[in-house]
Amino acid sequence: MGRCNGKTKVGRQCLNSATSGKEFCAVHKGQISSAEAMAFGAGALIGNSLMPGIGGMVFGGMAGSLARGFMKGNRMVKKSVFVSFDFDNDRALKEFILGQAKKEDSPFQITDYSLKEAAPEKDWESKANAAIGRSEIVLVMVGPKTYKAHGVLKEVAMARKAGVKIVQIIGYKNGEYTAVPDAGRLYAWNWDNLKKLLS
Known part of the structure; x- marks a missing residue:
């Protein structure tokens, strides 16, 4: 799941997360994407050439939309994941998980990750809260001192408040x-666990 493809009333890109398996958030679910419109139009043209008239256009348009839906259904929809880690001690873990998200069979994509909570990022909490709210899962990368890392504890609390699923794995x-x-069970980091927990 990624960002909603909808447009606001003033024509700006919506900042909400799309509903799981969909292109739009709950607010914009009635909108039609340009890809859907093109599929319907292409189907209508083909339908009209095979069976001239309104019936051919309608039938072709519906067939084009169904074909697009079928092709889209065969693509893997990746979960959006926010990575929480001890910024002061475990920055390398972020790079490791970003690498695994790029694997071809990865069921997840990293949408954002922990920021340094101290100055000069005075608005750290609002940025982290917004990023967590756009994610489907918060992945806590656990190192030796993560359980007492101020920023991680705040991010876990934000995820709990937002109702976002939390998964924590051992980073080393x-x-x-x-x-x-309050972040749930601690899992070993292996590819099978990641695919199961983040899909």
Whole structure:
């Protein structure tokens, strides 16, 4: 799921997340995308050439829309994920998970990630809150000190308040790790777990 393809009343791009498996958010669900309009138009032209008249155009247009829906249904819809990590100690984990999101069979895409909560980012909390609200899942990357990282604890609280699913995984192979409070069960980081938890 990505950003809504809808337009606001003043013609700007909507900033809401699209409903899962759809192109639009709940507010703009009645809008027709340009791709849908083109599929209907192309189908109508083909239908009219095969069976001239209004009936051929309507039948062709409906067939074009159905064909587009079928092709779109065969594509994997990726979950939008916000990555929360201990900015001061575990920045490398962000790069690792960004790399895994680029895999061909990845069921998720990274839409945003933790920011440094201290100055000069005075509006850090509002930016993080908005980014988490646009995501379907918050992925907490757990390192040795993550359970007490101020920014991560705030991001988990934001996700809970927004009703966004939280998943936490151990970021490194060796060592003892403490789960982040209120972020659910702690999982080992492996590809099978990522695909299951983030799909």
